[in-house]
Amino acid sequence: MSNLDLHPAPAECGGRHDVTARPVRELLPAKDVRLGESTMVRRLLPSMGRRMVGAWAFVDHYGPDDIADEPGMQVPPHPHMGLQTVSWLHAGEVLHRDSLGSEQLLRPGELGLMTSGRAISHSEESPREHAPSLHGAQLWVALPDEHRHTAPTWEHHGELPTVTGGGGLRATVLLGELDGALSPGTTFTPIVGADVSLAAGTSARLPVRPDFEYAALTMSGEAEVDGVRLAPGTMLYLGCGRSELPLRADVDSAFMLLGGEPFEERIVMWWNFVGRSHxxxxxxxxxxxxxxxSRFGEVRGYAGDRLPAPALPPVALKPRGRVR
Structure with a gap:
């Protein structure tokens, strides 16, 4: 997925100086951004309050949208470098094409993981014949310096491990490890991403790592995470220092748990690129x-032009931390 902000601000982020070493409950504000022709997303990272959670550097939540009479997602070919994209659906389908020649229809519960490495380009679109609803999240993971020039790859995992507990808790592990369940997705830093569903009436405690920082993105319902009730499309930053996460739900709910070891390196992120300098x-x-x-390749099969890059700002970026 592309950052379609016409005036993206470059930001230097990363480093452990601003990591909250203790447990906190910090709601992160969302920014509405138009994605392509007909999709609006809620951008949670980077936000006015925080730029990273572990290696997670970009989080968009979209839907549920009624696209029965709409084209749905239409994101033209665009480039990436220095990051991984994580595509996750709760409803609908998204057709992925990339400059490696990959073509994959993603469905709910399936992981689409693209490692851009030194450079790649791809497109994302709802197929012509598609489900009436579209709901999901698009996330980016920053690559550490030793791996950011690796060869680009595409992974599709249709079956993922799960964690159950508390009667009505079920967590699907997208990336990394959670309570002994290990995702098949390739990772380059200590990280975890999980989709957690809670049946109505569930009260449970999910084991987490004290050395990881975490955030929770509510997808549906009204999950209560560590005592904070979250409406859909909201994100709660939790900091570090927990060994378990209290959860409960009065109605069927789902949220994404994102976490990882605080990202030590300082990075520069602008538009669809993660680098180390302006x-x-x-x-x-x-x-x-x-x-x-020769660098970004060519996406074949998309019926439209490539996405042009926005203009760079007239001044060089200034060093900034993980928080604003």
């Missing part, structure tokens, strides 16, 4: 705009 971002933008197939 100059590196500038070079990537120029290569995309000049149509450098």
């Amino acid at each position: 100059e590196e971002i500038e070079e990537a933008r120029a290569d995309w705009m000049t149509g450098s197939r």
Whole structure:
């Protein structure tokens, strides 16, 4: 998924200086952003309050949207570097195409994981014949320096491990490990991503790691996470220092648990690129705009033009921390 903000601000983030070492309950504000022709998303990371949670550097939540008479998601070919994209659906289908030649229809409960490494391009769209509803999340994971120039790859995992407990708790592990369940998705830093469903009336405690920082993104219902009731499309930053996470729900609910070891390196993120300097971002933008197939390749099969990059800001970025 592309960041379609026409005026994306470059930001330097990462490093452990601003990590909250103790448990907190910090609601992160969402920003409404139009994605393509007809999809509105709620952007939770980066936000006005925080830029990263572990290696998670970008979180969009969209839907549930009625697209029965709409084209649905239509995101033209666009580039990425220095990150992984994680595609996750609760309803609908998304057709992924990339410059490696991959073509995969993603359905609810299936993991689409693209490692951009040094460079890749891809498109995402609802198929012509699609379900009437679209609901999901798109997330990015920053790659550490030793792996950010790796060869690009695409992974599709149709079956993922689960964790159950408390009578009505079921967690599907997208990335990393949770309570002994290990995802088949490739990771490059200590991280976890899970989709947690709670049946009405559930009260449970989910084991977590004290050295990880965590956040919870409510997908549906009104999950209560560590005593905080969360409406759909809201995100709660939890900090570090917990060994278990209290959960309860009065109605059927679902949320995504995102966590990981605080990301030590400082990164520069602008538009669809994660780098280490303004100059590196500038070079990537120029290569995309000049149509450098040797770097970003070509997406075949999408009926439309590539997505042009926004203009870079007139001043070089200034160092900033993980929080604003």
